[in-house]
Amino acid sequence: MHRVGVLALDGVVPFELGIPARIFNAARDSDGNPLYSVTTCSVDGGPVRAEADYDLAVSHDASVLATVDTVVVPPSHQLGSIREEGRLPGPLRHALAAIRPGTRIVAICTGTYVLAAAGILDGRPATTHWREADRLQRMFTTTRIDPDVLYVDDGDVLTSAGVAAGIDLCLHIVRLDHGSHIANEVARSCVVPPWRDGGQAQYIQCPVPDASTGSTAATQAWAMQHLAEPLTLPGLAAHANMSVRTFSRRFRDEVGSTPGQWLTRQRVDLARHLLETTDWPIDLVAHSAGFGTGTSLRQHLHTAVGVSPQAYRRTFRPQQTAT
Incomplete structure (x- = not known):
């Protein structure tokens, strides 16, 4: 113990x-x-x-x-x-x-x-x-x-x-x-959130958006359900019924990072979860998390946590053999 x-x-x-x-x-x-x-x-x-x-x-x-x-x-x-x-x-x-x-x-x-x-x-x-x-x-x-x-x-x-x-x-x-x-x-x-990235901003100047001006929260929730799909800044802004400029500004005010940074973080988190909980091949994990290819996943995971997908899987699932 x-x-x-x-x-x-x-x-x-x-x-x-x-x-x-x-x-x-x-x-x-x-x-x-x-x-x-x-x-x-x-x-x-x-x-x-x-x-x-x-x-x-x-x-x-x-x-x-x-x-x-x-x-x-x-x-x-x-x-x-x-x-x-x-x-x-x-x-x-x-x-x-x-x-x-x-x-x-x-x-x-x-x-x-x-x-x-x-x-x-x-x-x-x-x-x-x-x-x-x-x-x-x-x-x-x-x-x-x-x-x-x-x-x-x-x-x-x-x-x-x-x-x-x-x-x-x-x-x-x-x-x-x-x-x-x-x-x-x-x-x-x-009864707490299971995961908040250590790199998430500590202090957001406008943590609670003014309801009269709209929020990007619904688009965040929607994006989380579509991480495997191509998601672009114009597409996210369109979903929120905002211009790209307005969406980008409000997103940063609410989340503390750019939409692109936030999407990458969510995809890395999903990939980590899949590596820990499934035996899927690396390319399938990459596709399911929205990275497209195993090469892209390897680059992003190494940037985030400093290891390859295979090494990450071995750390959390030592009884498994990575594919």
Whole structure:
């Protein structure tokens, strides 16, 4: 069983603190057995002052972090010297230094400050809540902060933006560990979307379009049902009864990316699902996802996740032989 340790600091945000336990504890194998164990700790094992108007009783101290496979640092609103000076208090520094090499380390929202101050993010890409991105980048110049994404997966170190992006990141981890079927079951259990691409925009200037001006939502839904077909920008605009210029502007306002970028992302997601859940030949997967040829699928999948369709299938379906 994969062991997860969650470190609660004073000022912890209760919502994000609860995300790892809620997501990982919902992951079960086909026999209903839990796939993760989650232990919450504080630095000294004592109660933690929450960002809300109550304290949290924690039964374990940070020695837990030296025994787990994944460490999660949720956000805190009382980071003090960490946020102001980039300096970790001694006990916290010692606790993080005791994490075993090879342990997966995850930060949600402003938890990224903790990893950065510990030197864990030196030379690495990362993200945090968009309001904190500029400050974090100024303080930790060797870390490459991307303020425009939901989460960043850099192998053994993963970071997310705020609030619901922590759910996206934990689901992403379940998907990496156990495939889309388990991750989708977890999402269904928690009544959350099963997949939001890490590269999706964090903050959209107009997240809720004015009903009087129309929306591209119906066209998005229609396109999702026709991904295998040729879809052009003029065709999408015509479906929405808009000019190409108006459609493009409203689409970007609502979604945070261009129609073309969004279509490619949806097709890559569909191809990944088919690679994980079917034995179809690569060319058939490519055709069904709207890429036309296996060569096109290989190019887009490599750009998105850095591997070929065959390698991706082997990762998520090791018992199968890719065609």
